[in-house]
Amino acid sequence: MKKIAIVVLAVGLLSLGCKGNTGGEETLIFVDINAANSLQEGTEANPFLTIQDAVDCCETTVSNKRCEIRVAEGTYNESVIATNETELIRLKGGYATRFDDWDPQTYDTIIESLGYVGILWENPGDLEVEGFQISGNFTGIGTFLDEGGNVLISDNLISDNDLGILNVVYPPYPLPTDETVPDISASLTASDNLLYNNYYIGTLSYAIGYDTVDATLEIDLNHNSVYGYSGYSYAGTILGAIGYYNGGAHVAGEISNNIVSSNNVGLGVQSGYSYSSFYVGDSSVDLDVNNNIVAFNYIGIGLYTLNYDYDYTATVTLDVDSTNDTVAYNYLFGALAYELGVGTAESDIQVNIRNDIFGYAYGLSLLGNVDINDDILVNYSLIDTLVDIGIFPTSVGNIDEDPLFENVPDMMEPAGLDDVDTIAVDSASPEYDVDDIIEINFDGVSRTVTAVDDIANTVEFTPPVPEDMPGVVMVLNYGADGSAGVNLNLAVGSPCINTGDPSISDIDGTRSDMGAYGGPGGEAIGTRTW
Numbered sequence: 427m428k429k430i431a432i433v434v435l436a437v438g439l440l441s442l443g444c445k446g447n448t449g450g451e452e453t454l455i456f457v458d459i460n461a462a463n464s465l466q467e468g469t470e471a472n473p474f475l476t477i478q479d480a481v482d483c484c485e486t487t488v489s490n491k492r493c494e495i496r497v498a499e500g501t502y503n504e505s506v507i508a509t510n511e512t513e514l515i516r517l518k519g520g521y522a523t524r525f526d527d528w529d530p531q532t533y534d535t536i537i538e539s540l541g542y543v544g545i546l547w548e549n550p551g552d553l554e555v556e557g558f559q560i561s562g563n564f565t566g567i568g569t570f571l572d573e574g575g576n577v578l579i580s581d582n583l584i585s586d587n588d589l590g591i592l593n594v595v596y597p598p599y600p601l602p603t604d605e606t607v608p609d610i611s612a613s614l615t616a617s618d619n620l621l622y623n624n625y626y627i628g629t630l631s632y633a634i635g636y637d638t639v640d641a642t643l644e645i646d647l648n649h650n651s652v653y654g655y656s657g658y659s660y661a662g663t664i665l666g667a668i669g670y671y672n673g674g675a676h677v678a679g680e681i682s683n684n685i686v687s688s689n690n691v692g693l694g695v696q697s698g699y700s701y702s703s704f705y706v707g708d709s710s711v712d713l714d715v716n717n718n719i720v721a722f723n724y725i726g727i728g729l730y731t732l733n734y735d736y737d738y739t740a741t742v743t744l745d746v747d748s749t750n751d752t753v754a755y756n757y758l759f760g761a762l763a764y765e766l767g768v769g770t771a772e773s774d775i776q777v778n779i780r781n782d783i784f785g786y787a788y789g790l791s792l793l794g795n796v797d798i799n800d801d802i803l804v805n806y807s808l809i810d811t812l813v814d815i816g817i818f819p820t821s822v823g824n825i826d827e828d829p830l831f832e833n834v835p836d837m838m839e840p841a842g843l844d845d846v847d848t849i850a851v852d853s854a855s856p857e858y859d860v861d862d863i864i865e866i867n868f869d870g871v872s873r874t875v876t877a878v879d880d881i882a883n884t885v886e887f888t889p890p891v892p893e894d895m896p897g898v899v900m901v902l903n904y905g906a907d908g909s910a911g912v913n914l915n916l917a918v919g920s921p922c923i924n925t926g927d928p929s930i931s932d933i934d935g936t937r938s939d940m941g942a943y944g945g946p947g948g949e950a951i952g953t954r955t956w
Contacts, residue, residue: 444483445469452514453488455480458498460523470525473498477506477517477537485510491551497558498523499533505543505563512551520557520581530557530581531955538562544587546570547577554578561586566624568592571612572599580617581955590624590652591616593631597639597673606638613644620956621652621662628652628662628689635673635707643667645679651952653868654689654723655896662686662723666696669707669740678712683942685719685952688868688900692723692756698732698742698773708741715748717947719914722838722868722900726756726784729763733773745776750926750938750945752914754785755834763802765795778803781926783829783941785810806927808940823925829941830920832913835865835902843899846890851901855880858903865902865910866891872910915943 444455445467456473457480458464465472466479474480477497484493491512497519508515519535521528536559537544544560547553550573559582560566566587569577577593584590595612614631621628629652633643645665652662663686667675677697686692697711720726733742753760761784765775775796785808796802806823837857842850849866851857855878858864862875864887877886891899904910916922916939926938930945938944942951 444487452492452494452516453484453490455483455493455495456498456525457495458523458525459500459502460498473525476504477502478504481506481508481515484515485512488512494518496521496525497535498525499535501536501538503538503540505539505541505546506537507543507546507548508553509546509548512549514552514554515549516554516556517545517558518554518556519559528557530559534559536561543568548572550575552576552578554580555582556580557582559583559585563587565589565592569594569614571595572597572610574610574612576613576615578615578617579619580615582619583956584619584621584624584628586623586625588625589627589630590621591619591629591631593629593643594634595632595641595643596634597636597641599636601637601639609640609642611642611644613646615646615648616650617646617648618953618955619650620953621650623653623655624659625655626660627664628654628659628686630661630664631677632666632668633675633677635667635669635675635709637671637673640669640674640676642676642678645677645681647679647681647684649683649950649952649954651685651956652689653685653687659689661691661694662689662720663692664694664696665711665713667709667711668696668699669709670699672707674708674710676710676712678710680714680716681718682714682716682947683718683951685721687719687722689723691725691728692720692753693718693726694728694730695744695746696730696732697744698730698740710741710743710745712745713747715746716750717942717945717951718751719942719951720751720753721755721914722757722912724757725759725762726753727761728759729761729775729777731765731773731775733766742773743776744774747778748780748782749930750781750940750942750948752783752785752942754783754829754831754914755838755912757838757840760784763796765801775801777801779807780805781930781938781940781944782807783810783922784808785829806925806940808922823927825921825925827921829922830917832915832917833904833909834912834914836905836908838900838902841885841899841901843891843895843897844884846893846895847888848884848886849899849901850882850884852883854878854883854885858885859906861906863904863906863908863910865904866899867895868900868902868912870911872904914941916941
């Protein structure tokens, strides 16, 4: 009996091969965790049971190193790691069990390693990831490009990780002493992804130059929705360029049609470095930022240039063109620009703003060496400072009044959750009244205030929140006649309608509106698939 069992096991191991379906430019490899009786050859009839087996197959067996890995619905408790050279690996989840239909919203394909990383890419080839739900990892998708490469991440739901997407372009360290390492260039495109409840950062991308090697990252972030962890994620999207020694770092590209909300910093952009005195190299960031909603963060947009080069040889620059963005209801600052250069070290921010809406609290705030006349240009924008503090420039066509959004709260603030039906606030009165409608953590539920305690500074409400809601929450108060659900479209009569830059037209051909829904790119904001 034992001998028969051993023979059967041996036959099973020998049948684990890598065949796939060839014939096209990419070899098709199939994965289905539910195919219990599969011979595990990577074919449609006998798919692999794990995504890692399919990646290993492409790395070791496929001659042209170009593979499309189709993954059927199910939960894959694994870390998918690619470290060997390939030309292209396309990971595509969202298939039905028989691979006869593809729809990521119908066929949930989940990578949940409950460990360090969901997908780790340390490979000079190109990577495409589409149609997955990735959660429960330290990093959802991590790409480390020390030899370049192109990364496309689209139509994924990435949640409940510490970092959602981590993308770094950098030279190999330490540099080899027996050969010259060429400059490195890579690209990242992230489109139509929904990222939420990633504890630290939704997307983090850096180009890091070192010694004699420059690193360049071309980015295209479009139609993503990035929501923080109950308003307390460190950041929604962070981009940066850091040059060390004589190595330069450069980031350029476009950020368009995204929603970034409920983070400490919505969009943070850094050029240069501040913690080493003599090791700064040239760093530059050049971005077009169009038709984004950056709202309900603590700081909406943070722009930072930092140059601590005491030799005064490095140049650190940040150039941002912002058109038709809505940066509103951010708790502390709408946009914060900070420029710092030690001595005569060159550190420069250039920001060109037009057709934007900056509303609630401080519209624009400038710190460090930012020159209000030379560095910041604002035209045809609404700068609404409810607190009459802060410096912002005026130029042509700017206004300062209520933008009249469709539905926004009367006030918002962070609060402690004492119980499922009670919040603790800094001052219960006059901010809250019985019968006010409040919303908690942007969940879309209208809750009615039932009691206000001015002594204990607590507010009771109904219906209660779920028991697993975090202990610190963001509360939006819509008043007695309001209803939950933020809508940042412009209401009828808004002063932002048809008052944007006259050289820019809306989709309907009329003069452009201010804000994210104006201009030629204002039709769809946020992810179009989740």
